[in-house]
Amino acid sequence: MNRKPFYTFLVVLAVLCGVFCLTVDAGDILISALSFPFAQIGAGLRVLSLSSMTGNIAAWALYLTFSLIPLVGFFYIRRRYHAEKCDLLLPLLTMVLLMVLYKMVNPFGSLYADSETGTAMYKAQYGAVVYVILLGWLILRAVANFSSADEQGLYTRMGYLLKLLATLFVVSVFGGFFGNLLGTIETIRTTNTDGGSLTLTYLFVTLQCLVDALPLLLDTVAAVMALDLLEAFTGENEHTAVYADRLAKWCGTTLTVTTIAGIVFHVLQMLFLNKIRSSNVSVTLPVGSITFLLVCLIAARIIAENKTLKDDNDLFI
Numbered sequence: 001m002n003r004k005p006f007y008t009f010l011v012v013l014a015v016l017c018g019v020f021c022l023t024v025d026a027g028d029i030l031i032s033a034l035s036f037p038f039a040q041i042g043a044g045l046r047v048l049s050l051s052s053m054t055g056n057i058a059a060w061a062l063y064l065t066f067s068l069i070p071l072v073g074f075f076y077i078r079r080r081y082h083a084e085k086c087d088l089l090l091p092l093l094t095m096v097l098l099m100v101l102y103k104m105v106n107p108f109g110s111l112y113a114d115s116e117t118g119t120a121m122y123k124a125q126y127g128a129v130v131y132v133i134l135l136g137w138l139i140l141r142a143v144a145n146f147s148s149a150d151e152q153g154l155y156t157r158m159g160y161l162l163k164l165l166a167t168l169f170v171v172s173v174f175g176g177f178f179g180n181l182l183g184t185i186e187t188i189r190t191t192n193t194d195g196g197s198l199t200l201t202y203l204f205v206t207l208q209c210l211v212d213a214l215p216l217l218l219d220t221v222a223a224v225m226a227l228d229l230l231e232a233f234t235g236e237n238e239h240t241a242v243y244a245d246r247l248a249k250w251c252g253t254t255l256t257v258t259t260i261a262g263i264v265f266h267v268l269q270m271l272f273l274n275k276i277r278s279s280n281v282s283v284t285l286p287v288g289s290i291t292f293l294l295v296c297l298i299a300a301r302i303i304a305e306n307k308t309l310k311d312d313n314d315l316f317i
Contacts, residue, residue: 003224006163010170010220017175021182029179035104035123038130041066042104042123049105063105067097082148086140093133100126155234159227165292166223169216177216181209192277201277204269211265215289218254225250226296233303244300251297255290 024032049059074090077083103126107119145157184205192198229243269276 003227006166006224010166013167014170014174017171018178021175021179029183031120031124033175033179034125034131035120035127038100038104038127039123042101042107045101046105059105063101067094067101070094070097084141084144086137086144089133089137089140093130093137096129096133100130152234155230159230162223162227162230166220169220169223173213173216173220177209177213181206184209188277198277200272200275204272204276207265207268211261214261215254215258218250218258219289219292222247222250222254222293222296226300229300229303240303244303248297248300251293251300254293258289 020033020036021029045059045063048055048062050056070090070093074083074087077087077090104123107122142157142161146154185202188198188201188205192201225243225247229240229247232240232243
């Protein structure tokens with residue numbers, strides 16, 4: 001169970017998400033994220049195209065290369081694997097990329113393109129179309145794979161799913177919540193110009209971010225522990241019950257800690273409500289996180305009980 005490469009990947013991903021949030025405008029992190037990397041590719045292709053005749057030819061070649069990647073992937077899947085109907089989204093994605101990258105190179109002729117902010121929104125809207133199609137294909141492909149897989153294939157795909165969930169948790173924390181924190185701090189700074197201290201307000205905004213991000217951080221650990229349990233279970237490891245108990249205890253502890261953290265934060269916010277400039281008056285219930293932890297908890301308990309029952313039957317025989 002060598003997890004070092006995966007741990008390294010998660011750490012690097014967290015750092016890259018944090019750096020991205022720090023290097024873009026705090027108020028437009030979502031817009032920048034939706035247009036990334038298409039806006040950067042378009043800007044590079046435009047510079048290359050305007051440099052010389054040779055640069056223009058190279059820009060067109062790169063433009064076609066980037067756009068045709070999904071189509072090449074479609075033919076590769078058809079040749080090496082069983083193609084599904086959802087794979088037809090890949091040729092569609094190529095056609096969309098041809099349009100999106102062209103618009104990124106030439107973001108003119110639009111009602112949005114008359115200002116820097118308008119151009120940024122213009123690019124984000126085009127980038128969002130690519131992400132919607134890509135995510136749609138991934139979801140439909142996952143459904144098809146799980147529906148047609150045998151028992152061993154299900155275990156393999158479950159491992160991929162757990163790694164994907166851990167990746168999404170990290171992106172949500174260090175990209176989403178951290179980006180929201182920076183945007184909120186910037187908004188507070190620009191809207192409170194009376195010279196009063198904002199230190200306490202910044203502290204509570206940061207605490208709010210930590211409380212919101214805590215479930216996903218702990219879920220990341222749970223996903224990795226679930227990977228260990230899955231490998232032990234499929235490999236008929238004699239310590240499967242130990243891994244199951246460890247995961248079950250972690251899920252229970254996570255649910256307890258996140259619940260208490262939310263209660264403590266809202267009580268503290270109530271006590272200092274008259275001294276802070278920004279407060280959160282909503283109650284956020286992390287349904288996705290709770291569901292994931294409960295599923296892991298139930299699965300871990302079932303595996304642990306089955307392992308104990310199997311061991312008892314083996315001793316009886």
